[in-house]
Amino acid sequence: MNLIAVIGDVHHHIGLAAEGLERLEAELGCAVAQVFSVGDLGLFLDESDWNFLTGPKKYRTPEASPAIRSAWKEWRWPIAAIAGNHEPLHRLRDWDASCFSFKLDYADAGELAHKVAGLRVAGLSGIYHPQEMEFMTALEARTMKMPRAETWPEMVRLAEANKISRSRLTYYKEVEVELMKSLDFTPDLLLLHDWPVAPTHVGRSYPRRPEAEIVERLRPGFVCCGHHHTAADFMLGRSRVLPLNIISTKELVHRRIINPGWCAVFEWDGATLEFVQTWPARAGK
Helix, strand or coil: CEEEEEECCCCCCHHHHHHHHHHHHHHHCCCEEEEEECCCCCCCCCHHHHHHCCCCHHHCCHHHHHHHHHHHHHCCCCEEECCCCCCCHHHHHCCCHHHHCCCEEECCEEECCCCCCCCCEEEECCECCCCCCCCCCHHHHHHHCCCCCCCHHHHHHHHHCCCCCHHHHHECCHHHHHHHHCCCCCCCEEEECCCCCCCCCCCCCCCCCHHHHHHHHHCCCEEEECCCCCCCCEEECCEEEEECCCCCCCCCHHHCCCCCCCEEEEEECCCCEEEEEEECCCCCC
16 A cells, blocks of 8 residues: 655745655654645755746745755655746756756656556646746747747746746646646546635636646546645545645744645555545644
8 A cells, every 4th residue: 555645835845844744654654655746845956046936036035945955855755746836947847857866756747757656647737827828929939039939948948048037937838738638548646736616715716727627627536736825625526626735834834833734645555546634634733
């Protein structure tokens, strides 16, 4: 029996995530065979990586990189992830496993590689924006007087040269949505960063939800997502959706307190993925 842990947003608190997994193993008396991340892991291993954090500059904390490097050096679980919207996206979108010491499996979209035999996992990195469904429009390429960018590495080069906003690395593309919908297998587990159905506390929501289209097309056994820093549990068609909480809050992180519902725990017996629990079950773990 393999114990699977799917973790919610970590936001660069890699050391606390490792502590949480160790607490989980001690509580269940079983080693975690595989970790999956729904994005916003935040592996800003180099101080310069923080230049690619989207949002206000006040959230860029390059002084945290030494602790991230130290925690990542000691990280001992196989981990596979999709990207969220607060990541060193230049490292992920122009994928090179050596940047992460070959400890991380990653996919922009499609089936996700991992270490558990027989388990089928798919994922979609990033979030939705209706005006960012193409890598680059023909008009934009003509305006910039350059060939049309059609891949993530090309977009990374443009962002590094400050020819496009670095925030554009955040948004998935129509071709990736179609790739997901065309997968020829039913995933045991689907990883999304945003929810397929907007949570009730979100004031603005787009009428089109590509994540919902993917869930309805693939009908995975389970869907795990993050982004809204809220734990939940609901059905969407045949799929059980388990949004996960953020690991901690600014007020609690220094006390090493992990939020309830940060992790979804599953068991895989080689044929069936079974949900065990969300963890922690209560605050203060």
